[in-house]
Amino acid sequence: MKPSRSTWIILGFLAILVSAAVFGPAVSPYGVGELSSNRLTPPSPHHWLGTDLHGRDLLIRLMYGARISLLVGFVGASISLLIGVAYGLTAGYLGGRTDNLMMRAVDVLYALPRIVLVIVLISLFDLKLKNLFDGTFLTAFANHARLLLLFVGLGMVEWLTLARIVRAQVLTIKERPFVLSSRLIGQSTPVILFRQILPQVLPIVITYLTLALPAVILEESFLSFLGLGVQAPLASWGTLLADGASMLNPIDTPWWLIVFPATALVVCLLSFNLLGDQLRRLGTDSGR
Amino acid sequence: MLSFLARRLLSSIPVVGAVLALCFLLVRIAPGSPFATERSLDPATQIMLEKKYGLSGTLPEQLFRYGSNVLRGDLGDSLKFRGRTVGEIIGQSLPRSLLLGSIAFTLALGLGIPLGAWAAAHHGKKTDSLLNSFALLTLSTPTFVLAPVSVLLFSFGLKLLPPAGWGTLSQLILPAICLAIPFVGVCARLTRGGLLETLGSDFIRTARAKGVSENKLVYLHALRPAILPLVAYAGPLAANILTGSLVIEEVFAIPGIGQFFVNGVINRDVFLVSGVVLVYCLLLLFFNLLADWLTAMLDPRIRLSS
Numbered sequence: 207m208k209p210s211r212s213t214w215i216i217l218g219f220l221a222i223l224v225s226a227a228v229f230g231p232a233v234s235p236y237g238v239g240e241l242s243s244n245r246l247t248p249p250s251p252h253h254w255l256g257t258d259l260h261g262r263d264l265l266i267r268l269m270y271g272a273r274i275s276l277l278v279g280f281v282g283a284s285i286s287l288l289i290g291v292a293y294g295l296t297a298g299y300l301g302g303r304t305d306n307l308m309m310r311a312v313d314v315l316y317a318l319p320r321i322v323l324v325i326v327l328i329s330l331f332d333l334k335l336k337n338l339f340d341g342t343f344l345t346a347f348a349n350h351a352r353l354l355l356l357f358v359g360l361g362m363v364e365w366l367t368l369a370r371i372v373r374a375q376v377l378t379i380k381e382r383p384f385v386l387s388s389r390l391i392g393q394s395t396p397v398i399l400f401r402q403i404l405p406q407v408l409p410i411v412i413t414y415l416t417l418a419l420p421a422v423i424l425e426e427s428f429l430s431f432l433g434l435g436v437q438a439p440l441a442s443w444g445t446l447l448a449d450g451a452s453m454l455n456p457i458d459t460p461w462w463l464i465v466f467p468a469t470a471l472v473v474c475l476l477s478f479n480l481l482g483d484q485l486r487r488l489g490t491d492s493g494r
Numbered sequence: 495m496l497s498f499l500a501r502r503l504l505s506s507i508p509v510v511g512a513v514l515a516l517c518f519l520l521v522r523i524a525p526g527s528p529f530a531t532e533r534s535l536d537p538a539t540q541i542m543l544e545k546k547y548g549l550s551g552t553l554p555e556q557l558f559r560y561g562s563n564v565l566r567g568d569l570g571d572s573l574k575f576r577g578r579t580v581g582e583i584i585g586q587s588l589p590r591s592l593l594l595g596s597i598a599f600t601l602a603l604g605l606g607i608p609l610g611a612w613a614a615a616h617h618g619k620k621t622d623s624l625l626n627s628f629a630l631l632t633l634s635t636p637t638f639v640l641a642p643v644s645v646l647l648f649s650f651g652l653k654l655l656p657p658a659g660w661g662t663l664s665q666l667i668l669p670a671i672c673l674a675i676p677f678v679g680v681c682a683r684l685t686r687g688g689l690l691e692t693l694g695s696d697f698i699r700t701a702r703a704k705g706v707s708e709n710k711l712v713y714l715h716a717l718r719p720a721i722l723p724l725v726a727y728a729g730p731l732a733a734n735i736l737t738g739s740l741v742i743e744e745v746f747a748i749p750g751i752g753q754f755f756v757n758g759v760i761n762r763d764v765f766l767v768s769g770v771v772l773v774y775c776l777l778l779l780f781f782n783l784l785a786d787w788l789t790a791m792l793d794p795r796i797r798l799s800s
Binding site for chain 1: 508509512513516517520521523524525526626627630631633634635636638639641642643645646650657730740741744745755756759760767771774775778779
């Protein structure tokens with residue numbers, strides 16, 4: 207099955223989204239933190255998507271928010287990928303008691319609300335990391351220590367599902383003749399794991415990546431919405447939406463502060479989910 | 495059946511214990527104190543407070559004390575909501591979350607299964623791809639997007655439903671729908687996938703050869719084995735949805751258990767957090783057990799002992 211036209215449309219759309227996040231701020235006449243006296247103006251030719259309570263342009267804030275949301279998504283999903291694949295490979299291949307113990311640990315982590323893990327991780331290491339970076343060549347990152355932790359934290363809670371999927375795959379793959387024969391000719395365990403088994407699970411892993419991406423973006427937005435993720439003056443789509451939601455009132459709600467961040471988030475998540483869906487279908491069709 | 499139940503219950507004990515211990519330790523080692531206020535606390539008072547609530551001594555000591563209290567049915571006192579025990583707080587807030595959650599759960603399954611079956615019956619046609627896109631759309635619309643937007647639209651725009659609060663039936667409608675929608679898509683997709691697989695199997699071919707009508711085939715014969723994947727998914731989902739949505743409760747100002755949980759985590763209210771996690775964990779195990787049992791009921795080939 208060849209990639210359909212809709213796949214290309216989605217990819218094109220995502221490319222536009224990424225380039226808006228990367229180049230948009232350079233083109234915009236407004237700065238990201240630029241205040242003005244035009245407070246809460248509805249969308250107009252000057253401010254395409256309106257302004258917020260402090261007169262900041264919503265469009266530029268959304269573009270900066272896209273940077274954070276996409277970055278968190280990519281980094282978080284990649285981290286979850288690394289941990290999940292390594293964990294699943296090990297558990298599945300070693301089998302027996304080790305496997306049992308490792309999967310039990312996954313069960314425990316599954317039952318623990320993720321939000322507890324992320325919050326504890328962030329609050330535990332936030333200051334330490336900041337102090338660690340301060341004074342070294344990494345000083346520039348010191349102020350973003352929290353963001354960095356958010357990446358790592360989200361990656362560290364998202365890997366559980368993938369670990370289960372990979373393990374289940376490995377369990378069947380390791381009994382296949384080619385693995386047995388490579389064991390017979392004396393290949394070492396790491397070689398078998400990475401040269402023989404890993405390529406076999408890779409298609410599933412790539413499909414999972416496109417599904418983990420929106421999941422991580424969603425999780426970050428969720429945490430930010432609750433005020434636990436990205437902190438002002440930085441803004442992600444989640445915090446922008448939370449700002450808008452906090453201004454909900456029956457008389458005169460600035461609807462643009464809710465509608466535009468919501469649209470951006472939903473459209474982005476939808477594109478990734480559609481892409482993942484297409485990829486999965488591609489995988490099952492070629493497998494048959 | 496009984497031995498299966500006993501074995502499952504026995505094997506869940508270590509999981510519950512590990513989850514509870516991990517949660518307790520994580521909240522305790524996180525910086526920040528549950529007793530911190532705007533004013534700095536004098537060390538003597540801090541020590542007194544810690545002693546009063548059983549949080550003095552080393553971490554293993556505290557954990558042991560907490561563990562033995564839990565075994566005796568005492569979940570401890572809330573550290574921030576002074577004068578209220580965790581048991582009281584859960585007893586008051588959990589029923590609200592349970593009510594809202596069970597409505598949302600019913601909605602998610604009640605809408606998801608027929609939609610999925612409909613899509614499978616029209617496999618490969620326009621309806622199918624349309625429903626698939628709709629399912630993906632609901633999947634991509636998290637509650638924290640849905641909630642403010644629907645309040646904006648239905649409460650303030652069309653003035654149909656109340657925007658927030660708790661107590662009347664009309665106040666339940668909007669939060670329940672917002673809570674259910676993201677899961678409708680998942681349920682529909684799982685049903686569709688399961689059905690498509692079942693519709694290709696031999697007993698369906700036999701039934702079709704015998705002249706069973708296509709509708710009867712899909713909705714009566716195939717649906718029962720086809721919803722197996724959905725049952726496996728619905729177990730954890732039920733636990734998740736019943737213990738309350740943090741976002742829904744925040745946006746709609748519903749005094750459910752989710753709000754207490756978030757505040758507890760932020761305040762390092764260790765007993766409250768552990769108590770809620772315990773409830774969640776027990777619910778999760780219960781529903782997983784229920785799902786396994788249902789699976790065996792639906793598919794006689796699956797034995798509970800395995």
